[in-house]
Every structure is written in structure tokens, then in C-alpha cells.
Amino acid sequence: MNTRIEGNTAPGFTSLTDVFAAAFTGHDAMGAALSVRVAGETVVDLWGGTADPRDGSPWTKDTTSVIFSCTKGLVSILAARLVQDGLLDYQAPVATYWPEFAAEGKEKITVADLLAHRSGLSAPRDLLNVEDVIDWDTVTGRLAAQRPLWAVGEGYAYHALTHGWLAGEVIRRITGRTVGKYFDELIATPLRADAWIGLPREARHRVSHMRAGSSLTALVAQQAASRVAGEIDWSERAMTLGNAFPPELVDPDGGFNDPRVQAAELPGAGGIASARALASIWSSTVAETDGVRLLDTDTVADAIRPQTEGTPLFSGQPPFPRWGMGFQLPSLAREFLGPASFGHDGAGGQVAFADATHQVGFAFLTNLMEAGADHRATAIVDELRRILRRPVRADRHR
Structure with missing residues (x-):
């Protein structure tokens, strides 16, 4: 049965409706949303499918979703804005802003190292539980005291969750506000965007229920089977x-479906937003959007200068991503629109980014998490690239 797609597209962008609809093929009880802005104007706003497969409730125009590592992109915008405002220096030691971080030989680690996954703190040496991770001071205190897993300059490894606490604590030390509050003040409130790092209770009913799809569960099982007994798998x-x-x-009631986790400020992966909100946020980094321009051209150029690429220190299969100052850059792993694109994808198929050349803000979100060669968002981005390369029609934005 075909999924009913709701919403609208501007002239010139109608083909994206079919590509978005095709993303649901073969995926039962999936919900998703797609939003695209060009030069500040909304040209695509689509949604469809199931928000909660447990009761069959539909995905509506107001549904929000866990965005996983797309949250890192939002935190990187905050860091870039602090650089633009003269309050943060990418090349300064982290300890300049967070003195306790200098413990265990970390005094030379820079903010750039931290943002670009080179700090050696990709995982905790001590095991953490849910109660630990929803307590900000517990996690940041442990990371500040921890000896790095590798020496600075030896390489990088993806800081899947710790990235958020590390960057977030630097932001907190500079602004005097938690990363969630600073995000709300600088970005969400001015843009009137339904996006949070730390979900308020009154918005809880709008969040879709996340579910691991068959390719993700198969990948997790394969990784578990290949693990060497007695050795720590740092990835x-x-x-x-x-x-x-x-x-x-x-899982059905835990992980990032847990209301306690959603309410906590987990800026490595715990953001919750609508696709419409994310597209607006990314649009505002490259074009005035609803009266807001978050970053200037020079700030963006500095922030997307490549910092990290190639083979990571721990396990992983190519192609590998590339990063600037926390921003994911175009690569064979995630092509985006072109060399002027920057953003961050998220676990299970989430994709959000900006493109300076075309002044695009893009977001695709889904609650059915897949792994590996997941082409749902990729096909949409490919079609958008094709559209934007066509000659501009006079009626496109009527």
C-alpha cells in the first residue's frame, strides 16, 4: 500500500514528492519528513507515514523526532557563532576555557582537536549507565579527568556521543548557560523553530517513536559476532x-526513546526537532531566514576548512566521513550537494545540512533507523542536486 504523502512543494521542486514517497517502499510502519529551503524560502515541506507504530498514529505536520548526531551540527553552529563573536578561538587549548580539562596530559588539546574528533576521548574508560549520562556534571567531570585513548596527533576516532559533552562544556564555560539554553536563545527562539537540546515536558507528546530496522539490527549482530572476547571495542x-x-x-522503551534521555541535554545525539525546524536552522547559516542570519560568510569558510579525514584509529569500513570544525563535510560517505555543503547526518538515516552555493537548508528525518547502504535520503539529495543544476525558471518561487 502506498504511503499518503502530505504537505507541499514549490514549482520546480515537485519531483521531490515522488522521491520522498519512494523512501517508504519496503519499510513498514515508517514515518518521515522532508523540508528544504532555498534563499530563505520554503520550497519543500512534506511528511507521511507512521509516527508511532505501537498505536499506528500518523506522522503529522507537527511531529518531531530524535535527530541523533545531527545534533552535533547544531552544536557546531553554536561554536562557530562564538568564534564569530570573538569569544572562542578554535586554535586555543580547551583548558583555556575549561581548566580542569588539562588533567592527564590534555593541556595541549585544542578546541579544533575537540570538534574534529582528535581529542582522544571518543569513549569513556569507565562504564557509564543511564543515570550517569543524564547528569551533566558526572559525564563532563569524568571526561575532564580521563587519560586520552591516544596521544594528540596520532589520529582520530569518531566521538559518537562524547563530542556533545566536550563541546557543550566549552560553550557552557564561555556563555554561562547550558548548551540547551544557549541553543534556545540564539537559534530556536529567534527562528521559532521546533527544536530542542533537552526536550520540555509539554513537547513530549509530539515526538515520534524510534525503531531499529532490519539492516541496523543485522549490522549490530554482525559486529557483536566479530568482537574479540576480552578486548574493549572502543567504537x-x-x-x-x-x-x-x-x-x-x-529499544522499545529505552535508549533514545527514554523520556529521561530526551529531557536531558545530550548534545552529541539527543536533539529533537522537526524537519521544518532543521531546514530553517541550516538555511539561516547561509541566507537570511525569517529575519535571522546566524553565521557570516567568513565564519562559515573558517568553520568548514577540512580538519579530519581518512582512516580512523578504530574499526570502520570505508568510505569515511570528513569533518571541519565539528561540521560534517562532503565525502563519499555523505556527498550532500557539493563542496560548499556542510552539516551532519545522524544514526538511522537522518540528514541535515546547508549549502552556501545554492543557499540551501535541508533536513530529512525518519523514525525507522536503517544502516549500511541506506539510500532514502541520498536519493532525495541527488534529485535536489539535479533540480538546482537546471536553469532557473521564472515561476519557480511563485
Whole structure:
């Protein structure tokens, strides 16, 4: 049965409706939303499917979803804005802003190292549980006191969850506000965007229920089977933090479906937003959007200068992503629209980014998490790239 797609597209962008609809093929009880802005104007706003497969409730125009590592992109916008405002220096030692961080030989680690996954703190040495991770001071205190897993300059490994606490604590030390409050003040409230790092109770009923799809559960099982007994799998611990999260990041009532986790400020992966909100946020980094322009051109150029690429220190299969100052950059792993794109994808198929050349803000969100060669968002981005390369029609934005 075909999924009913609701919403609208501007002239010139109608083909994206079919590509978005095709993303539901073969995926039962999936919900998703797609939003695209160009030069500040909304050209695509679509949604469809099931928000909660437990009761069959539909995905509506007001549904929000856990965005996982797309949250890192939002935190990187906050960091870039602090650089733009002269309050943060990417090349300064982290300890300049967070003195306790200098423990265990970390005094030379820079903010750039932290944002670009080079700090050696991709996973905790001590096992953490859910009660630990929803307590900000517990996690940041442990990370500040921890000896790095590798020496600075030796390489990088993806800081799947710790990235948020590390960058977030630097932001907190500079602004005097938690990362969630600073995000709300600087970004969400001015843009009137339904996006949070730390979900308020009154918005809880709008959040879709996340579910691991068959490719994700198969990948987790394959990784577990190949694990060497008695050896720490640092990539696995980067995702689970030990005992805090399942390897899939969700289960029916736990992981990032847990209301306690959603309410906590977990800026590595705990953001919750609508696709419409994310597209507006990314649009505002490259074009005035609803009266807001978050970053200037020079700030963006500095923030997306490549910092990290190539083979990571721990396990993983190519193609590998590339990063600037916390922003994910175009690569074979995630092509985006072109060399002027920057953003961050998220576990299970979430994708959100900006493109400076075309002044695009883009977001695709889904509550059915897949792994590996998941082409749902990729096909949409490919079609958008094709549209934007066509000659501009006079009626496109009528």
C-alpha cells in the first residue's frame, strides 16, 4: 500500500514528492519528513507515514523526532557563532576555557582537536549507565579527568556521543548557560523553530517513536559476532558508553526513546526537532531566514576548512566521513550537494545540512533507523542536486 504523502512543494521542486514517497517502499510502519529551503524560502515541506507504530498514529505536520548526531551540527553552529563573536578561538587549548580539562596530559588539546574528533576521548574508560549520562556534571567531570585513548596527533576516532559533552562544556564555560539554553536563545527562539537540546515536558507528546530496522539490527549482530572476547571495542563503547545505551541506540522503551534521555541535554545525539525546524536552522547559516542570519560568510569558510579525514584509529569500513570544525563535510560517505555543503547526518538515516552555493537548508528525518547502504535520503539529495543544476525558471518561487 502506498504511503499518503502530505504537505507541499514549490514549482520546480515537485519531483521531490515522488522521491520522498519512494523512501517508504519496503519499510513498514515508517514515518518521515522532508523540508528544504532555498534563499530563505520554503520550497519543500512534506511528511507521511507512521509516527508511532505501537498505536499506528500518523506522522503529522507537527511531529518531531530524535535527530541523533545531527545534533552535533547544531552544536557546531553554536561554536562557530562564538568564534564569530570573538569569544572562542578554535586554535586555543580547551583548558583555556575549561581548566580542569588539562588533567592527564590534555593541556595541549585544542578546541579544533575537540570538534574534529582528535581529542582522544571518543569513549569513556569507565562504564557509564543511564543515570550517569543524564547528569551533566558526572559525564563532563569524568571526561575532564580521563587519560586520552591516544596521544594528540596520532589520529582520530569518531566521538559518537562524547563530542556533545566536550563541546557543550566549552560553550557552557564561555556563555554561562547550558548548551540547551544557549541553543534556545540564539537559534530556536529567534527562528521559532521546533527544536530542542533537552526536550520540555509539554513537547513530549509530539515526538515520534524510534525503531531499529532490519539492516541496523543485522549490522549490530554482525559486529557483536566479530568482537574479540576480552578486548574493549572502543567504537562500540563510543556508541553505548558502556551500559547507558543499546548498540542500536534505541529499544522499545529505552535508549533514545527514554523520556529521561530526551529531557536531558545530550548534545552529541539527543536533539529533537522537526524537519521544518532543521531546514530553517541550516538555511539561516547561509541566507537570511525569517529575519535571522546566524553565521557570516567568513565564519562559515573558517568553520568548514577540512580538519579530519581518512582512516580512523578504530574499526570502520570505508568510505569515511570528513569533518571541519565539528561540521560534517562532503565525502563519499555523505556527498550532500557539493563542496560548499556542510552539516551532519545522524544514526538511522537522518540528514541535515546547508549549502552556501545554492543557499540551501535541508533536513530529512525518519523514525525507522536503517544502516549500511541506506539510500532514502541520498536519493532525495541527488534529485535536489539535479533540480538546482537546471536553469532557473521564472515561476519557480511563485
